Amino acid sequence: MARKVLPSCSEFSGQAVAALFLLLEKIKGEASFYWPYINILPKIIKTALFFDHHDLTFIQNTNLDSVIKERKNKLVAEYQGLLNKLPGTIDKSKVTWEEFLWSYCVFSSRSFPYTLIDPDTESQSAQVLFPLADALNHKPNTKITWSRQGDSETGSLTFISGEVYHAGDEIFNNYGPKSNEELLLGYGFCFEHNEHDFIALKTNFSQDPNQQIKLEILKQCQVSSDNADPFTFYLHRHIIPSAFFRMMRVLVMNNMETKFYSQCTDSSLLDFVGYRNEIMTLDTVISLLQSRLRVLQSVDLTGTDLTYWQKYALMYRQGQEDVFESSIKRVKEMKRILIQRMKQDKDEHHIAPLAPFLSIVNPSHTFSAIDIDSDSSFLTLDQVVITLQTILKKNPELEAVVNENFDNLDAERDIVMMLGLIKENTKPKSQWREFFDRVTERAVSDNDLENIEDEVLGDIQEMYESMIPAFVEAYPTVFDAEVYTVEAFVWADYVINNYSLPAYLFAV
Numbered sequence: 001m002a003r004k005v006l007p008s009c010s011e012f013s014g015q016a017v018a019a020l021f022l023l024l025e026k027i028k029g030e031a032s033f034y035w036p037y038i039n040i041l042p043k044i045i046k047t048a049l050f051f052d053h054h055d056l057t058f059i060q061n062t063n064l065d066s067v068i069k070e071r072k073n074k075l076v077a078e079y080q081g082l083l084n085k086l087p088g089t090i091d092k093s094k095v096t097w098e099e100f101l102w103s104y105c106v107f108s109s110r111s112f113p114y115t116l117i118d119p120d121t122e123s124q125s126a127q128v129l130f131p132l133a134d135a136l137n138h139k140p141n142t143k144i145t146w147s148r149q150g151d152s153e154t155g156s157l158t159f160i161s162g163e164v165y166h167a168g169d170e171i172f173n174n175y176g177p178k179s180n181e182e183l184l185l186g187y188g189f190c191f192e193h194n195e196h197d198f199i200a201l202k203t204n205f206s207q208d209p210n211q212q213i214k215l216e217i218l219k220q221c222q223v224s225s226d227n228a229d230p231f232t233f234y235l236h237r238h239i240i241p242s243a244f245f246r247m248m249r250v251l252v253m254n255n256m257e258t259k260f261y262s263q264c265t266d267s268s269l270l271d272f273v274g275y276r277n278e279i280m281t282l283d284t285v286i287s288l289l290q291s292r293l294r295v296l297q298s299v300d301l302t303g304t305d306l307t308y309w310q311k312y313a314l315m316y317r318q319g320q321e322d323v324f325e326s327s328i329k330r331v332k333e334m335k336r337i338l339i340q341r342m343k344q345d346k347d348e349h350h351i352a353p354l355a356p357f358l359s360i361v362n363p364s365h366t367f368s369a370i371d372i373d374s375d376s377s378f379l380t381l382d383q384v385v386i387t388l389q390t391i392l393k394k395n396p397e398l399e400a401v402v403n404e405n406f407d408n409l410d411a412e413r414d415i416v417m418m419l420g421l422i423k424e425n426t427k428p429k430s431q432w433r434e435f436f437d438r439v440t441e442r443a444v445s446d447n448d449l450e451n452i453e454d455e456v457l458g459d460i461q462e463m464y465e466s467m468i469p470a471f472v473e474a475y476p477t478v479f480d481a482e483v484y485t486v487e488a489f490v491w492a493d494y495v496i497n498n499y500s501l502p503a504y505l506f507a508v
Contacts, residue, residue, distance in 0.1 A: 008085045014126050016078040018111075019104040020095070022129075026103070027094050037131040045105040046309045047188040049075075058313035061295045062320055063200045064181050071185070075104065108186040110134035116146055116157060133159060138183075139172035140191065180316040190315040197319040198234040199327070201288065203247050205231075210258045214250050217258075221267040223247050237326045245281060246270040252280040256498040260360055274358040275342055276499060279381065282335040283505055286328060293324040342384040351434055355442035356498065381505055386432055388413060388503075391420035397478045398423055401471070413503055415463065418492035419484075425491070426483055443494055452490060460489050 002014075002021035009017045025032040032038065048059065048068055059065050079100050083092055107127055112134070114126035136159075143162025149155050165171055179197045180190040205211045217223075223246045224230040233244040249270050253261065257277055264270070272278060301314065345351065352362040359365075382389070388409075392399040398419060406412050424430045443449050464486050471479040 006085075008087075009082055012078050012082055012085075015104065015107050015111075016075070016082060018107055018127060019100060020082050022106060023095060023099055023103040024090065026099070027091075037129075041106055041110075045102060045109055045188055047105050047108065047186060048184045048313070049101060049105060050188075051309070051313075055307075055310060055313065057299065058301060058310050059184075059317065060299045062181075062317060064185060064316065067181070067185065075101070105186075105188075109188065112146075117148055117155060118151075130157060133157065133173075136171060136173035138175040138178070138187070140174070140177075140195070142172045142174040144172075144174050180319045184312055184316050188309065188312070190312040190319070192315055192318075193322075194319055195237065197323050198236045199292070199320060199323045200232055200234055201244070201292075202229070202232045203244075203251055205251060208251070210253070210255065213258055213262055214253065217250050217261050217264055218247060220263075220265045221246070221270055223250070223267055223270065235323065235327050237323050238330075240327060240330060242271070245285075248281045248285055249273050249277055252277060252284055254498060256356055257358060260356065260358055264360060269360050272359050274356065275338070275345075276501060277358075278338055279335070279501055279505065282331055282338065285331050286335070289324055289328045289331065293321065293328070296320060296324065336379075339379045339381055339384055343379055346384055349434065351438065353438075355438040357438075381501075385501065386421075386435075388417050388420060391417070391424055395420065395423050397475075401475050401478055405471075410503070414496055415467075417496060417500075418489055421492040421495055422484055422488045425488075439495055439499065440491065443491070448494055449487070449490055456493070457490070460493060461486055464489055 002018040005021055006017055009020065022034075022038070025034045026038050029035060048064060049072060051059070051068070056065070056068070059068070076097070079097060082100075083095060086092055086095065107129070111127035111129055114121055114128045117128060145160040145162065147158040147160055149158065159173075161171065175187075177196045178187075178194075180194045181197070183190050183194075205214055208214060223243055225233045225241065225243060225247075227234070231247070233241050233247075235241070235244070246267060250261070253273070254276075257273060261269070261273070273281075296317070301317075306314070351357065352365045354361050392402060402409070402416050402419070406416060409416060424432060425436050427433070430436065464484075468479065468481070468484050472481045472484070
């Protein structure tokens with residue numbers, strides 16, 4: 001109907017054109033055929049699109065905050081474009097932005113899919129207003145059925161309740177599985193503890209030097225959020241999409257992991273890349289969620305005499321906090337179980353047969369999958385991996401040299417770790433013997449220790465010359481010149497670059 005009356009507005013969205021049509025009918029007043037219906041519509045529809053500057057502080061730093069800005073900018077552009085298309089016979093001064101927004105919100109809060117009366121319509125997003133039927137309030141999980149009879153011109157729509165109602169009972173509609181974000185934006189109300197609430201997270205590869213290779217891996221494996229933006233995911237209270245974790249595993253891949261997955265076309269191989277990668281994935285997700293939660297909680301909203309829509313905004317905000325907190329709890333539990341699995345593999349010497357210890361390299365190897373109850377003992381990450389503290393405790397003479405010569409251990413951690421790895425690699429019965437042998441075998445077979453960049457080799461050579469000759473002379477019982485060679489430092493640098501985790505992940 002709206003497009004037939006306003007044929008010059010074909011370039012604009014259906015809802016914007018319908019809103020303009022409704023407003024023009026409202027301007028006609030009692031002369032409009034639709035006036036009896038228009039006259040009983042609510043005069044104020046306080047959706048989030050009507051929030052003023054003060055109201056917007058109640059949704060500051062939420063996903064809805066950015067959605068409103070984007071939606072308003074788009075709607076203002078459509079409004080201005082529609083004004084320019086109006087015929088000269090219409091008084092444009094009456095087609096104000098406020099009235100247009102009201103009309104737009106009538107459709108967002110009261111319309112039904114046009115497919116209810118014409119399932120064969122070409123426009124699956126078209127909307128229609130049903131007087132009186134649109135007055136039913138929303139109640140989640142209400143059992144209802146909408147049934148149509150006849151054609152789109154002369155047919156009828158029947159509301160069939162799946163519940164028994166008695167005299168005086170309010171009859172509810174079911175708008176579908178709406179989150180508080182959708183309800184506040186489109187309808188102007190919220191529910192406490194809304195089971196459909198979600199948070200939006202977007203992955204970002206733009207700063208990654210391996211961006212193009214990683215994006216190609218995602219394309220080859222068909223990893224996407226399946227949303228309008230393939231990198232934006234929606235996390236619910238009890239559901240984190242598996243595709244989100246797959247994409248995050250690609251995001252945190254180091255150079256070696258990226259190389260081995262560069263030709264991957266099987267998305268199932270991204271369900272678990274390897275222990276290093278999985279720890280980085282889970283910790284990155286936890287850090288991202290905690291950071292977003294802190295930003296959300298940083299807004300001071302203390303005050304009294306709140307309007308009903310501000311209370312709804314706080315209800316939405318609390319729901320966002322709840323989803324963040326439940327998601328953090330869920331991912332932390334995944335990390336706890338992962339560390340337990342790592343401990344079991346370590347205790348049972350269940351190391352993957354081929355380095356690097358990635359699923360794609362070890363297709364027949366089964367990484368431990370164990371069920372651990374919530375009361376099992378708590379393990380920290382440093383209990384199941386090689387840490388600087390562990391190596392130094394196993395080599396007290398080296399630890400004494402380190403304490404004497406390195407004032408800032410955090411700043412020089414990689415150098416000290418190299419010294420420790422080289423020392424441990426000389427021990428036939430080192431508890432990490434199998435790991436060292438497998439890693440060395442892979443590095444040799446791939447010529448990774450020979451194909452080192454000149455700049456990297458130059459840095460290692462410079463570090464070696466500035467430190468090792470003096471250490472060999474000052475601490476001959478600790479440093480053997482035949483052990484601490486440039487080649488040994490190249491090996492240690494290879495291990496750290498390809499198998500290490502950031503120091504901040506470990507307990508001090």
